[in-house]
Amino acid sequence: MQFFFEVLLGGLLAGIMYSLVALGFVLIYKASGVFNFAQGAMVFFAAITFVSLLERGVNFFLAMLITLVAMVLIGIATERVVLRPLVNQPQITLFMATIGLTFFLEGFAQLLFGSQPHGLELCTSTEEPRSCIRDEPMSWFSDLTGGINVSQFDVFSAFVAAALVTTLALFFQKTRIGRALRAVADDHQAALAIGIPLQHIWAIVWGVAGFVALVAGMLWGARNGVQFALTFLALKALPVLLIGGFESVPGAILGGLIIGATEKLAEVYLGPYFAGGGIENWFPYVFALVFLLFRPQGLFGEKIIERV
Amino acid sequence: MLYREAGQFRSSYAEDQQIFPIRQDRIAFAVLLVVAFLIVPVVANQYWLSALLIPFLIYALAALGLNILTGYAGQLSLGTAAFMAVGAFMSYNFELRIPGMPILVSFALAGVCAAAVGIVFGLPSLRIKGFYLAVATLACQFFVLWALTRFGWFSNYSTSGVITAQKIVIFGYAFESTQSKYLLTLAIVTVMALAAKNLMRTGTGRSFMAVRDMDVAAEVIGIPIMKTKLLAFAISSFYCGVAGALYAYCYLGTVEPEAFNLDLSFRILFMIILGGVGSILGSFLGAAFITLLPIFLNVGSKAIEEALGIEVSHAMVSNLELMIFGALIVFFLIIEPHGLARLWQIAKEKLRLWPFPH
Numbered sequence: 261m262q263f264f265f266e267v268l269l270g271g272l273l274a275g276i277m278y279s280l281v282a283l284g285f286v287l288i289y290k291a292s293g294v295f296n297f298a299q300g301a302m303v304f305f306a307a308i309t310f311v312s313l314l315e316r317g318v319n320f321f322l323a324m325l326i327t328l329v330a331m332v333l334i335g336i337a338t339e340r341v342v343l344r345p346l347v348n349q350p351q352i353t354l355f356m357a358t359i360g361l362t363f364f365l366e367g368f369a370q371l372l373f374g375s376q377p378h379g380l381e382l383c384t385s386t387e388e389p390r391s392c393i394r395d396e397p398m399s400w401f402s403d404l405t406g407g408i409n410v411s412q413f414d415v416f417s418a419f420v421a422a423a424l425v426t427t428l429a430l431f432f433q434k435t436r437i438g439r440a441l442r443a444v445a446d447d448h449q450a451a452l453a454i455g456i457p458l459q460h461i462w463a464i465v466w467g468v469a470g471f472v473a474l475v476a477g478m479l480w481g482a483r484n485g486v487q488f489a490l491t492f493l494a495l496k497a498l499p500v501l502l503i504g505g506f507e508s509v510p511g512a513i514l515g516g517l518i519i520g521a522t523e524k525l526a527e528v529y530l531g532p533y534f535a536g537g538g539i540e541n542w543f544p545y546v547f548a549l550v551f552l553l554f555r556p557q558g559l560f561g562e563k564i565i566e567r568v
Numbered sequence: 569m570l571y572r573e574a575g576q577f578r579s580s581y582a583e584d585q586q587i588f589p590i591r592q593d594r595i596a597f598a599v600l601l602v603v604a605f606l607i608v609p610v611v612a613n614q615y616w617l618s619a620l621l622i623p624f625l626i627y628a629l630a631a632l633g634l635n636i637l638t639g640y641a642g643q644l645s646l647g648t649a650a651f652m653a654v655g656a657f658m659s660y661n662f663e664l665r666i667p668g669m670p671i672l673v674s675f676a677l678a679g680v681c682a683a684a685v686g687i688v689f690g691l692p693s694l695r696i697k698g699f700y701l702a703v704a705t706l707a708c709q710f711f712v713l714w715a716l717t718r719f720g721w722f723s724n725y726s727t728s729g730v731i732t733a734q735k736i737v738i739f740g741y742a743f744e745s746t747q748s749k750y751l752l753t754l755a756i757v758t759v760m761a762l763a764a765k766n767l768m769r770t771g772t773g774r775s776f777m778a779v780r781d782m783d784v785a786a787e788v789i790g791i792p793i794m795k796t797k798l799l800a801f802a803i804s805s806f807y808c809g810v811a812g813a814l815y816a817y818c819y820l821g822t823v824e825p826e827a828f829n830l831d832l833s834f835r836i837l838f839m840i841i842l843g844g845v846g847s848i849l850g851s852f853l854g855a856a857f858i859t860l861l862p863i864f865l866n867v868g869s870k871a872i873e874e875a876l877g878i879e880v881s882h883a884m885v886s887n888l889e890l891m892i893f894g895a896l897i898v899f900f901l902i903i904e905p906h907g908l909a910r911l912w913q914i915a916k917e918k919l920r921l922w923p924f925p926h
Contacts, residue, residue, distance in 0.1 A: 295699045341898075342898050342902075345902040346901065346902060346905070349901075349905050350905075351698070351699070352638075352644060352841070352845075353841065353901055353905050355699070355702075356837070356838065356841045356897065356901060357897070357898050357901050357902075359834060359837075359838070359897070360893075360894040360895070360896075360897030360898040360901070361894060361898065362894065363890050363891070363893050363894030363897070364890070364891050364894030364895055364898070365894075366890055366894075367887040367888065367889070367890030367891035367892075367893075367894065368887075368891055370883070370887045370890075371884060371887040371888065371891065374883075375883060375887075495706070495830070498703045498706060499703070501703065502700060502703050502704065506699065506700070539714070541710045541714055542707060542710035542711040542714050545703075545704070545706055545707030545710060545711070546707050546711065548703075548704070548707075549692050549704050549707050552692060552695065552696050552700060552704065553692065553695055556695045556696045556697075556700070557700075558700070
């Protein structure tokens with residue numbers, strides 16, 4: 261039973277990390293109806309920029325700021341160069357364009373910073389004693405619960421994700437820009453008609469998605485190292501989107517938790533019956549598929565109404 | 569002046585319904601076939617045949633399969649490479665396990681196996697649409713590759729999971745030279761492309777398009793949605809399966825499951841988007857473009873290097889190529905979202921009026 265809880269907790273915390281990537285997808289899909297396949301490449305780009313700046317001796321927070329500016333610039337450039345000429349095209353065309361963008365960003369990131377993997381430690385200062393968040397089990401927690409090991413790092417990223425979602429929720433609900441964003445998501449033309457500048461809004465959304473990519477990139481980079489494999493994170497986030505719904509921020513979080521937990525539990529408990537495991541790769545997809553058979557729009561997706 | 573239908577009168581329904589109603593089109597197509605079948609194998613060298621023309625034809629066939637599903641029936645799929653993998657591995661197993669199995673029959677049976685897998689993974693399309701479906705087809709991609717890697721039976725328990733295609737022998741003639749493999753591929757692709765072109769003109773093809781344009785409306789006018797969608801998945805996967813078998817037998821020779829990864833699925837999706845969604849010709853144009861682009865980029869980068877007299881590191885060149893590839897895709901999508909087939913159509917319309925445009 262204790263082992264079960266340990267697996268479950270580990271899965272839930274890993275799920276939060278998936279949610280962070282899924283969040284970037286949701287933001288852009290919500291506001292512009294673009295299924296942004298380049299989110300994984302953006303995560304990679306943000307992480308490698310950040311880690312390269314750190315390695316050149318730039319201060320932690322300054323590096324974060326510079327990377328953020330770079331991501332926002334990329335967002336604005338994407339809106340200007342890729343999306344604006346493709347307004348009113350079918351969604352699949354926009355999707356293909358973001359795959360093109362993925363290739364471009366992957367090439368660009370490796371051209372600037374090289375393709376060797378980097379290690380990343382989340383330390384706020386370089387002088388001793390360094391305050392770092394490491395991937396170590398928390399001793400007080402395992403004492404408290406009778407030996408369930410939970411990584412300090414996972415808990416930290418869970419808090420970061422929670423903070424991020426709260427901020428985004430407040431941003432969407434309370435600020436003027438947030439309301440404009442929701443209006444655009446509802447109906448492009450109606451938003452334009454009441455004088456919301458569509459192009460600014462899209463640039464802002466891509467900027468925010470860049471920020472989310474930076475956070476996801478820092479956390480994933482610290483966990484698995486900053487390497488090209490970060491781009492495949494996009495694939496991990498897709499079943500999360502299927503379950504949570506493409507348009508829902510809470511859906512991304514809840515979906516992440518569900519996928520993370522089922523993935524780990526399935527690997528541990530079902531894996532041995534399936535030709536020796538390794539089912540982690542496809543199980544989330546099949547699980548999401550079965551889920552969709554019962555709820556085709558995902559947990560929080562917009563209700564599908566069909567009219568002829 | 570050269571290309572117009574003035575004066576060509578049709579006097580029977582059969583003439584009116586033929587694939588190429590304009591005489592010039594028929595002549596051009598016949599010339600193309602003659603060149604492809606008779607002249608190219610003589611003129612082209614080994615490199616051209618094995619590195620360009622054979623992969624081009626195979627990609628075109630796979631793109632054609634995806635185009636039937638995505639372009640005609642409107643179901644977005646990201647699992648094309650998985651269907652190709654099923655085709656490749658099943659044809660290998662048919663040849664291996666059934667003695668005296670004719671190779672063409674095992675290609676066809678491999679296609680049927682791929683079609684069966686396609687139907688299973690097409691089932692979600694009855695409930696979900698658009699990007700939800702696209703992501704759901706990724707399940708097929710990952711599941712099939714996992715199964716082919718994990719279950720040794722598929723690769724005849726080879727330790728590395730690699731299969732080596734058997735010799736192709738048809739009626740005692742061994743297809744060993746590159747020329748003969750090219751001709752075999754070309755013949756299969758031609759027959760299947762013509763079949764697809766005709767299929768899209770039948771009631772089945774029209775019901776595909778009705779489902780694509782609006783499935784609720786199609787249902788209202790009495791098109792069985794379930795049958796149509798699953799049939800589209802089956803036919804599309806059959807084409808992809810045969811393409812996969814050719815990929816193993818005529819192009820690579822030895823294949824591992826990893827050869828059919830997600831990248832290949834995306835490449836084929838690129839082909840139909842750039843070539844033209846819902847167009848048979850588009851599949852071929854797109855396949856040609858995607859096959860040639862990396863080669864042009866490579867040649868171009870070498871030429872620039874020599875012209876400037878600088879040594880550029882290999883990693884930098886490949887990264888630059890990646891960037892240019894991505895940028896070109898975005899560029900093509902912006903200038904012609906309906907693909908190269910649309911450009912061809914515009915060119916033909918212009919040609920009909922030439923030299924008097926009014």
